[in-house]
Amino acid sequence: MFDELRKKVSNAVKGLIKKEEKEAPASTPERADIQPNSVETGSKEEKPLELNLSVSTKIKGAFLGEISLSESDIESFISDIETAMLQADVSYNATEEILTTLREKLSAARFKSKTINQEVIESVRQSFLEILRRSKEGIDIEGFIKKRIAANDLPVKILFIGPNGTGKTTTIGKLAAMLKKDGIQSVFSASDTFRAAAIEQTEHHAKALGMPVIKSRYGADPASIAFDAIAYAKAHSFPVVLIDTAGRQETNKNLINEMLKMVKVAAPDITVFIGESTAGNALSSQISEFSKHMKIDGIILTKLDCDAKGGNTLSISYTTGIPILFFGIGEGYDSLRRYSDDFVLDAILPNN
């Protein structure tokens, strides 16, 4: 997860560094003063590293003990980071925005020669953070449910939507397991009556977790099943209804209309879009198309464990205006991770 982006960001920082410079003039003073700690190289045989800065910058750094990067140092670094981000599926607009911030930070900074490495990484971190912070804060699902329990305003209805095979049904199981740990029981609404074996899959999760499932036959109206599940939750005091839906492409009018009917009948409190990280930049247009039809409250980004790039975690909320709530990082019930800026940044950035 994030391996590719992490490696590329690391390499870009390393691009500010290079092996013992053969062509350096003999007069270059005191190299030791301007050597940073080495960045993760991926190879134990790497020789000691040295900043790949222009000679004049180095000389100033050596004398002053602090370094301001020259415009050309900054531009070459920015260009490396830009390539890294675009190749790892960070959206173009977010990339440009991040790089504008980063360029400003690097131009204004006076780095200590001994710690420039960490300081440059910190500048990248802060630039990434600014874009993450620009997106709306995601709803705290558990907190929301607890408030509704306290107000005796139940059940809370959560609808899961998204394209085919992204992990909707599996994520319902994961979320139910997470809520169960907190003592919150859910009813499953097997409202995917379209895909073969979808009902059995929901039943399987419900059984494994000891939750009731409301189902009908294949081809039945998904909205009526959701309606029945809500009625069941009310009658049996279950605080939460988790409503599965058939996977659908945003271009399929019939399935979109079917979903609109479900929204009308079930009146979900929270609608979650389940998208797979591996969809790369296509994900934001999928989400934007879906959100033309209905309000989406949050995104759960699945299969992060299968995605070496992972760059859309940096830009998806910025691009769509919809916050990420959780990440799916495996197939098991315990592989749901709550979104946090630190989770993303710690995973992407080299830690030295």
Ligand SMILES: Nc1nc2c(ncn2[C@@H]2O[C@H](COP(=O)(O)OP(=O)(O)OP(=O)(O)O)[C@@H](O)[C@H]2O)c(=O)[nH]1
């Ligand atoms: N590695 C990994 N696999 C996942 C993750 N989430 C779901 N899967 C797997 O993805 C496959 C599809 O998951 P489903 O839950 O059936 O997806 P869906 O969106 O309900 O699919 P449809 O109902 O057919 O649209 C299954 O094999 C899941 O085990 C995840 O975070 N990581």
Ligand SMILES: [Mg+2]
């Ligand atoms: Mg499904």
